[in-house]
Amino acid sequence: MKKNLLLVLALLISVSFAFTQSVVSFENLSLEPESHYAGEDGQGGFDVDYLRFYNSFTDWGGGMSSWNGFAYSNETDNTSYNFTNQFSSAAGSGVNNSENFVVSYVDADWMNNYEPIPAIMKINKENQEDIIPGMFLSLNTYASLYMADNDLYKTEKHWFKLKIVALSTSSYFGTQAEFILADYRSDEEDLHFKFNDWTYVDLSWIEIADSLLFYIYSSDSGDYGINTPGYFCIDNFADTYPENIPEFKTDIKTDYYINSGETVKLNAFVKGGVQPYSFEWSNYEVLDQADSQTPIANVTENTSLTLVVKDAKGNSKTETVNIWLDATNISENKTFEAKVYFNQNNILNIDCEKEINSLEIFDITGKQIPINFHKSNNVNIDLSFLPQGVYIIRLSDGISSYSTKIVK
Numbered sequence: 001m002k003k004n005l006l007l008v009l010a011l012l013i014s015v016s017f018a019f020t021q022s023v024v025s026f027e028n029l030s031l032e033p034e035s036h037y038a039g040e041d042g043q044g045g046f047d048v049d050y051l052r053f054y055n056s057f058t059d060w061g062g063g064m065s066s067w068n069g070f071a072y073s074n075e076t077d078n079t080s081y082n083f084t085n086q087f088s089s090a091a092g093s094g095v096n097n098s099e100n101f102v103v104s105y106v107d108a109d110w111m112n113n114y115e116p117i118p119a120i121m122k123i124n125k126e127n128q129e130d131i132i133p134g135m136f137l138s139l140n141t142y143a144s145l146y147m148a149d150n151d152l153y154k155t156e157k158h159w160f161k162l163k164i165v166a167l168s169t170s171s172y173f174g175t176q177a178e179f180i181l182a183d184y185r186s187d188e189e190d191l192h193f194k195f196n197d198w199t200y201v202d203l204s205w206i207e208i209a210d211s212l213l214f215y216i217y218s219s220d221s222g223d224y225g226i227n228t229p230g231y232f233c234i235d236n237f238a239d240t241y242p243e244n245i246p247e248f249k250t251d252i253k254t255d256y257y258i259n260s261g262e263t264v265k266l267n268a269f270v271k272g273g274v275q276p277y278s279f280e281w282s283n284y285e286v287l288d289q290a291d292s293q294t295p296i297a298n299v300t301e302n303t304s305l306t307l308v309v310k311d312a313k314g315n316s317k318t319e320t321v322n323i324w325l326d327a328t329n330i331s332e333n334k335t336f337e338a339k340v341y342f343n344q345n346n347i348l349n350i351d352c353e354k355e356i357n358s359l360e361i362f363d364i365t366g367k368q369i370p371i372n373f374h375k376s377n378n379v380n381i382d383l384s385f386l387p388q389g390v391y392i393i394r395l396s397d398g399i400s401s402y403s404t405k406i407v408k
Helices: 002-018 139-158
Strands: 044-046 051-061 062-073 101-105 118-121 134-138 160-168 172-181 201-202 212-216 233-234 249-252 255-258 267-271 278-281 305-308 316-325 339-344 347-356 360-362 376-382 388-396 401-407
Touching: 062 118, 062 212, 139 160, 139 233, 172 267, 201 316, 249 305, 267 305, 339 401, 347 360, 347 388
Parallel strands: 255 316
Antiparallel strands: 044 051, 051 062, 051 118, 062 101, 101 233, 118 212, 134 201, 134 233, 160 172, 160 212, 249 267, 278 305, 305 316, 339 347, 347 376, 360 388, 388 401
16 A cells, blocks of 8 residues: 555656756856857857757957847846847846846848847757746846836837747647736836846746747837837746736726727736736627727727736736717707806806706816816816816706817
8 A cells, every 4th residue: 555655656746747847047058257148159049958049140240240039148237228238137137146047139120021030949848748837037238228218118108018929840839928028008107117127927828839939019119110129038947936926906997988980999007917918808899809908999889898807827807998989079969058168267167058967077088087066057167276188078957968078
């Protein structure tokens, strides 16, 4: 009996090891202090454990060279903002202050509308069923300081994403996921972030893939591709979840006001947890992409949608999103009209033949402005505390309603 128990225990241990791939920390790669390797020897890449990283290096002469794909480095300068500082992580070291890490540069294809040229990694697993739990990502110093220069990303509400396409060369398997490495789109500054520190992301979704293709995209783009330097860093490939995971937070706008015939972009901003995030919208028939973070909606009536946002660790947030049609269109309602205007003292004046029973004021984002008023056919409200902008006024006499936009 004891022998059988020992045999079962041995089998269980062997199974647990068979399905978890070993961590690649890159510490066994040889480098001089404060140096890097980016394919200068023309080998087209480098191998470490069961991984193959590809790169392309060109020596143009006169001290000029270029590269793309993957490099490895132990450089630690995370304060110098210049093009030559390509090979340091924004964190200033590897994970847990280790020395070595991988740097990737995703170049643009000038012969193909400046689409990104993917950086390619090959995974040579002995057992295709082995699980790759995840890895750590960070920005490199050059990209991070570019985003911070004159508060560019914050001012322009930019984002910076890494897309990973996972393929199997021995089957028809293929899938992909996106990772947001920087995001400044939310109106809530607490939701702004960039991967300045090593941040864990989930890779269990790649399943039996043996090849990973890495693409960089950004809202900071022009006629010649993205303007933001297209770099990111990798360390501790196939590592398991760390003990400390950043708090999962969301900023989901719940009310949109549009006119008939207009489309509207819906927004769901997320921070923390473990990427990749998933977005599941109901009423998919009114959306261009029902799994998008920012789908475009096209509705013909007032519509409510349910959004479920999840991260890879199981955190989730469910929210109801309303699209109000014709909230500012007065052409359909001729039975109840009003004269709405600001005077020179920023007093909102509303003159109406009928008594106004209800009055609501919204800013252009759909946020309601708290006010106090008394039922009357002539209303005066001091709105001098509001900033300049466009506001939506909704009135009702209890039977009919009237809506209009007004500029302060």
